[in-house]
Amino acid sequence: MGGIDKEYVGFAALPNQLHRKSVKKGFDFTLMVAGESGLGKSTLINSLFLTNLYEDRQLPEASARLTQTLTIERRGVEIEEGGIKVKLTLVDTPGFGDSVDCSDCWLPVVRFIEEQFEQYLRDESGLNRKNIQDSRVHCCLYFISPFGRGLRPLDVAFLRAVHEKVNIIPVIGKADALMPKETQALKQKIREQLKEEEINIYQFPDCDSDEDEDFKRQDAEMKESIPFAVVGSCEVVRDGGTRPVRGRRYSWGTVEVENPHHCDFLNLRRMLVQTHLQDLKEVTHDLLYEGYRARCLQSLARPGARDRASRSKLSRQSATEIPLPMLPLAETEKLIREKDEELRRMQEMLEKMQAQMQQSQTQGEQSEAL
Amino acid sequence: MYRRWGRRRAWVERDGRPVGAQDAAGEWIGADLVSSSGESRVSKAPPAFVNGFTSTQPHPLPIRGSFHATTVGLKGKCSRDVMTRKAQHLYYLGFQRKGLPTSGTEDCLLPGNSAGDLKHCGTSNGQTEEDTRMFCFPAMGHRHCCVLGPMDPMRRSPSPCPSRPSSPRTPPCEMLGYVGIEAVLDQLKIKAMKMGFEFNIMVVGQSGLGKSTMVNTLFKSKMWKSTVQGLGTPTPQTLKLQSVTHVIEEKGVKLKLTVTDTPGFGDQINNDKCWDPILGYISEQYERYLQEEILITRQRHIPDTRVHCCIYFVPPTGHCLRPLDIEFLQRLCRTVNVVPVIARADSLTIEERETFRRRIQHNLRTHCIEVYPQKCFDEDINDRILNSKIRDRIPFAVVGADREHLVNGRCVLGRKTKWGIIEVENLAHCEFPLLRDLLIRSHLQDLKDITHNVHYENYRVCRLNESHLLPRGPGWVNLAQTPAGPLAAPQPSKVHQQAQEDSEDGDEY
Numbered sequence: 001m002g003g004i005d006k007e008y009v010g011f012a013a014l015p016n017q018l019h020r021k022s023v024k025k026g027f028d029f030t031l032m033v034a035g036e037s038g039l040g041k042s043t044l045i046n047s048l049f050l051t052n053l054y055e056d057r058q059l060p061e062a063s064a065r066l067t068q069t070l071t072i073e074r075r076g077v078e079i080e081e082g083g084i085k086v087k088l089t090l091v092d093t094p095g096f097g098d099s100v101d102c103s104d105c106w107l108p109v110v111r112f113i114e115e116q117f118e119q120y121l122r123d124e125s126g127l128n129r130k131n132i133q134d135s136r137v138h139c140c141l142y143f144i145s146p147f148g149r150g151l152r153p154l155d156v157a158f159l160r161a162v163h164e165k166v167n168i169i170p171v172i173g174k175a176d177a178l179m180p181k182e183t184q185a186l187k188q189k190i191r192e193q194l195k196e197e198e199i200n201i202y203q204f205p206d207c208d209s210d211e212d213e214d215f216k217r218q219d220a221e222m223k224e225s226i227p228f229a230v231v232g233s234c235e236v237v238r239d240g241g242t243r244p245v246r247g248r249r250y251s252w253g254t255v256e257v258e259n260p261h262h263c264d265f266l267n268l269r270r271m272l273v274q275t276h277l278q279d280l281k282e283v284t285h286d287l288l289y290e291g292y293r294a295r296c297l298q299s300l301a302r303p304g305a306r307d308r309a310s311r312s313k314l315s316r317q318s319a320t321e322i323p324l325p326m327l328p329l330a331e332t333e334k335l336i337r338e339k340d341e342e343l344r345r346m347q348e349m350l351e352k353m354q355a356q357m358q359q360s361q362t363q364g365e366q367s368e369a370l
Numbered sequence: 371m372y373r374r375w376g377r378r379r380a381w382v383e384r385d386g387r388p389v390g391a392q393d394a395a396g397e398w399i400g401a402d403l404v405s406s407s408g409e410s411r412v413s414k415a416p417p418a419f420v421n422g423f424t425s426t427q428p429h430p431l432p433i434r435g436s437f438h439a440t441t442v443g444l445k446g447k448c449s450r451d452v453m454t455r456k457a458q459h460l461y462y463l464g465f466q467r468k469g470l471p472t473s474g475t476e477d478c479l480l481p482g483n484s485a486g487d488l489k490h491c492g493t494s495n496g497q498t499e500e501d502t503r504m505f506c507f508p509a510m511g512h513r514h515c516c517v518l519g520p521m522d523p524m525r526r527s528p529s530p531c532p533s534r535p536s537s538p539r540t541p542p543c544e545m546l547g548y549v550g551i552e553a554v555l556d557q558l559k560i561k562a563m564k565m566g567f568e569f570n571i572m573v574v575g576q577s578g579l580g581k582s583t584m585v586n587t588l589f590k591s592k593m594w595k596s597t598v599q600g601l602g603t604p605t606p607q608t609l610k611l612q613s614v615t616h617v618i619e620e621k622g623v624k625l626k627l628t629v630t631d632t633p634g635f636g637d638q639i640n641n642d643k644c645w646d647p648i649l650g651y652i653s654e655q656y657e658r659y660l661q662e663e664i665l666i667t668r669q670r671h672i673p674d675t676r677v678h679c680c681i682y683f684v685p686p687t688g689h690c691l692r693p694l695d696i697e698f699l700q701r702l703c704r705t706v707n708v709v710p711v712i713a714r715a716d717s718l719t720i721e722e723r724e725t726f727r728r729r730i731q732h733n734l735r736t737h738c739i740e741v742y743p744q745k746c747f748d749e750d751i752n753d754r755i756l757n758s759k760i761r762d763r764i765p766f767a768v769v770g771a772d773r774e775h776l777v778n779g780r781c782v783l784g785r786k787t788k789w790g791i792i793e794v795e796n797l798a799h800c801e802f803p804l805l806r807d808l809l810i811r812s813h814l815q816d817l818k819d820i821t822h823n824v825h826y827e828n829y830r831v832c833r834l835n836e837s838h839l840l841p842r843g844p845g846w847v848n849l850a851q852t853p854a855g856p857l858a859a860p861q862p863s864k865v866h867q868q869a870q871e872d873s874e875d876g877d878e879y
Contacts, residue, residue: 038687253790
């Protein structure tokens, strides 16, 4: 007994502590959905989280759409399952790709994402950091039309604009319009195009080599099926003798949403909610946010930019009423040190010159005396 | 009480040719039954009328209880061939009322006048729809010589008769015996078959909506090589129209079909003015025809490249028409017949289709977009009834496929998915048969007529006004040489000559 006690330290229980703390704290997750209207975005979200997030949505009429511009809408819902609370925020982009001229229609989206980063940066650099609200967008589900021949020019433009700022998961909406061969061909084409245009979508982390074969296989399957071809539905179809399933009933058959042979809904749900939710948040924080922060601060380090930025920042009231420090302390110190060095050198030079002058003076006096 | 026509055989055939009518008593009834006084030669029944008029009653409907020679006499005893020919120039004005033969039965050939009830029982006798289309449905109130009214198959409505019944005092056409005018139909048919038909359609829509597949399915031939999803050429940067012409033949009838495709429509980020090349193409075809038409020595048959029908593919979003759709349709409906369809409708359930369709119809009404069949071109009540049914279902929710699969032992065109096979020609699955019937089987000629009589004429009037050309009298165009514009270029000499001749003739300048 004693021997075992000596070896057993006890931190194997740490994950449990983490678990308890997380459960108490709850999770929050911000998901953005983007894509043309009519690709089944809202249905898919409702199916994913099994809540009707779009209950009060009013679809605009055709005449209203003629003058519609892109707006950003946020909806929040708290989902609880098994004692764990998830505070889900959904960011929607109605009006995307609807108008005749869609040039620059992605700019409001980019601005929104950057605003969230900026808010977080300010909160992080402020004094009171106890309750930082993380409103950064953790994941963007981008819906691609199943009727096109791959990515459309608008898709490419949007993805290029946001791929360094948010985790992108491309999704093919309304995939029940496609036959199996068509789905494969379309996925292949999209993957090629993404590579060609150098768009960085969210990369699933490779599973560890010590995972079991089953898990590895599942993982490989999931990676193969990106972009996910999904079908969404909240209606339960009861087909006579068979058990009730969620699906869409057509006169030629019923598409089952949760059938892996019919669509990739299960894969998407597993990946988004069950296995990689935390990873998405981490990548957002460690990679994307840090990248944004570095860019932001480097641009501030340039003198001209710095002044402009400082003025604009001071003009805006921050919550803590303290002007945001422009540079991290390390950098200011460096500058100060440099300046100090310069001063010191200059002082030394002056002293040397003074010494020389004195010497020459004394020498001159001495020579005069003699 | 309706007297069964059997007691009063309206037609007697002799050697397969209709001779006249004999009633049960053996008396010849014939057309002189349509006497001015409305009296029947034969019976003492209240004023009989073959075509439903009585002298006393202004109402055109037959009085209940009176007899009518149905003059159709198409009951089983007639041979099918004779019936077809007869059917073409015969009909009875059976107005459906209680006790009268219901339309659709074998006895009576015609339209019941109950609103919306346009079944011609021609179909029950095994006639094809083409034949029944050759019928002239008498509008209510018309007086017809029921016996040997020859029919102009090219017109669908009866010759312009006064809408109110003419006074029974006017002498009817008394034709005793067989003249043979009906053979005109055969002549026309032979000529048409020799010359062949032309039909030009244009398909417009975003890429991937199944336009090429739809054309292949419509004409059951590989007009285009439909590209598989994901493969094929990338969408072009600008809109380029491509035309393909094929001659297809069915049962001796040749059809020269030209299909114009519009790849790249609506695919760019900025789709403003993407409709201009299409409108330009359509105007160009009208211009070509106009140029041919104003020549002094014209060709016998002007090659017709005008777009007769434009099929617009609406993506199945399920919400409503997009701004691009509305802009395009508004502009196009003024120059060409447009038939909107809901493309790739296999992604919508039946209920979703209905809501989408209603919304689209509402949008079209709000924005005053008149799609084919246009309400204002309905010539008479029958047209209106037929076309209302079509208008109720427009836009059709269609699915296209050019692969065949085995379903219940039959080979059908369809799309095979893991949850079922979508049969293209099954009305329960999609409305492709309705589209095909509209475009090819029933309204092909009408599309061409409206293009020629309405759209082309509008274009012509605009062009002539533009070049300050004044029409001199019906069908006579005085063409002065225009300083600029395509009219000047091709045959200035001929045009000028004609203008000179005209100016010599007319002193009204």
